[in-house]
Amino acid sequence: MQNRYAGDIGDYIKIGLLRALAPSRRLGILWYLYPNEGHNSDGRHTAYLSMPAVWRNLDPELFDFLAEVVPYERSVQAIQRAFDSEARFVAEPVPTGLTAPERSARRRHWFETTLAHLNECDLVFADPDNGLVGDEAWRRKATGFGKQMPLSEVRELSAGRCAVIYHHNSRFKGGHDAEVDSWLRALSMPAIAVRATAYSCRTFFVVNPDTEIVERTRAFCERWKDHKVRLHASRV
Incomplete structure (x- = not known):
């Protein structure tokens, strides 16, 4: 997540999904x-706020709040x-700007501190900028690791509770449905996925x-179905 994307x-x-769950x-x-980046136009998709007839009915309270705050x-x-x-919120920035040998240790400390802060929560949401990645050791030393969430962190965060994980769909060979199925297999945990493709393609792994969370997720997708939101039809 970057501040420039907010709203x-x-x-x-x-936020609508989380409010529903x-x-x-x-x-x-x-x-x-x-940290905010400036190399692309990501985060400029706020035109929906000028179309209340199209978007407001989905969550009027949230829509009105964002319309007031975002400008x-x-x-x-x-x-x-x-x-x-x-x-409860953790807005402590992900460690960045370190040397390669430092990144893994600093990231581990950051994540352990995070887990402790969210210990009492029984529903958690993680919002990595780019989404999921594998657990290969070299990734933790890469400069862009701060924008990613490895599977090991997903498993730790969701241990004994429900976790919702943001993933920005990539140029996966076989398409986005195949990509979502691939991550569902890799998670090796009970999970469902919500696809949201308005303006850009993103997936929320639940x-x-x-049972209650599953039903609430289904109800959310039904309510938003005419706005490019759907429950993923898994082929796993």
């Missing part, structure tokens, strides 16, 4: 906050106010869902 169409969908749950959000302040701190006051 774009992806945020409207992700969170009642009676203690929600924790791990932003995987990464003046784009940051994770600003959009956190869209959540219940009991929600890991370790109980």
Whole structure:
């Protein structure tokens, strides 16, 4: 997540999903906050806010909040106010700008601190900029590792509770449905996936869902189905 993305169409969908899943749950959000970049136009997808007739009915309270906040302040701190006051947040930036040997150790310390902060939460959301990656050791030394979440962190974060993980779909050979199936296999845990393809293609992996979370996810997808949101038809 980068502050420049705050309040774009992806945020409207992700916050809407979390609001739909969170009642009676203690929600924790791990932003995987990464420094703003300026090499592309990502994060400019806010035109939906000028189309209330199309988008507002999906979550009127959230839509009105974002329409008020986004023109003046784009940051994770600003959009956190869209959540219940009991929600917990980790906005400590992901370690970046280190030498290769330092990255792995600093990342481990950051993640362990995060787990401790979210210990009491029974529903957690992780928002890595690019999404999931494998657990190969070399990845932890790469300069872009701060934008990624390895499978080992997914498993630790979701141990004993439900976790929702953001993934930005890539140029996967075979297409995005095949990519989602590939990650569902790699997770090796109970999981379902929500595909959201308005403006750009993203997937939300709902890991370790109980029956209530599954039903709430299905209801969310049904409500948003005319806006390019659907439950993934897994072929795993």
